[in-house]
Amino acid sequence: DIQMTQSPSSLSASVGDRVSLTCRASQSIDNYVNWYQQKPGKAPKILIYAASSLQTGVPSRFSGSGSGTDFTLSISSLQPEDFATYFCQQTYSSPEYTFGQGTKVEI
Amino acid sequence: QVQLVQSGAEVKKPGASVKVSCKASGYTFTSHHIHWVRQAPGQGLEWMGIINPSGGSTTYAQKFQGRVTMTRDTSTNTVYLELSSLRSEDTAVFYCARDKENSSTFFYGDLDSWGQGTLVSVSS
Numbered sequence: 001d002i003q004m005t006q007s008p009s010s011l012s013a014s015v016g017d018r019v020s021l022t023c024r025a026s027q028s029i030d031n032y033v034n035w036y037q038q039k040p041g042k043a044p045k046i047l048i049y050a051a052s053s054l055q056t057g058v059p060s061r062f063s064g065s066g067s068g069t070d071f072t073l074s075i076s077s078l079q080p081e082d083f084a085t086y087f088c089q090q091t092y093s094s095p096e097y098t099f100g101q102g103t104k105v106e107i
Numbered sequence: 108q109v110q111l112v113q114s115g116a117e118v119k120k121p122g123a124s125v126k127v128s129c130k131a132s133g134y135t136f137t138s139h140h141i142h143w144v145r146q147a148p149g150q151g152l153e154w155m156g157i158i159n160p161s162g163g164s165t166t167y168a169q170k171f172q173g174r175v176t177m178t179r180d181t182s183t184n185t186v187y188l189e190l191s192s193l194r195s196e197d198t199a200v201f202y203c204a205r206d207k208e209n210s211s212t213f214f215y216g217d218l219d220s221w222g223q224g225t226l227v228s229v230s231s
Contacts, residue, residue, distance in 0.1 A: 034217055036152075043202055043221035044152065055219065087152055091216035095166050097142075099152040 006100035023088035129203030
């Protein structure tokens with residue numbers, strides 16, 4: 001199985017901050033990474049697919065980058081509604097998809 | 108708009124089975140594969156398997172082979188997840204999620220619409 005390791009597991013930030021979340025794959029996975037946002041008690045929501053493509057309707061302050069084993073989700077100016085947990089997912093090893101353990105973004 | 112509506116919470120005893128439903132609307136049911144993902148309390152996301160609503164073919168994660176069955180009913184646009192031989196470690200929220208790819212043949216694992224989740228609690 002391909003392991004996805006996210007760091008940090010949590011971070012504290014303020015409204016207006018730029019934050020970067022990291023996801024590392026246990027082997028090269030090209031650009032087969034998605035990012036999801038999950039708020040408490042809610043289902044995940046896709047933000048980024050194929051490492052850097054913004055899902056329709058997602059604010060442009062979210063961006064993704066990376067290829068191979070190292071990937072980053074960036075939020076350019078943190079908004080109050082962005083405080084949530086973020087998961088990366090690899091879709092390289094189809095269909096045994098795996099997720100990272102999540103990064104919680106707190107105030 | 109695309110909607111996936113799941114059945115309500117369940118409480119089961121160890122050894123029992125549970126069947127969760129996921130009713131789709133707002134798109135052509137047979138044009139998008141459906142995945143099932145579970146999340147134990149306070150934990151991450153775990154992919155369980157996928158069903159093609161068009162032909163009914165399935166692929167399950169190795170971890171769940173032999174215990175999981177995914178089916179669909181095209182007359183009601185509903186997919187089902189059945190998990191048997193439940194144990195306490197199966198206590199989780201189960202989600203159905205639509206594959207973004209508009210194809211009855213291909214899927215890529217990009218999950219663009221999710222059900223609201225169904226909590227299954229397993230306790231003696």
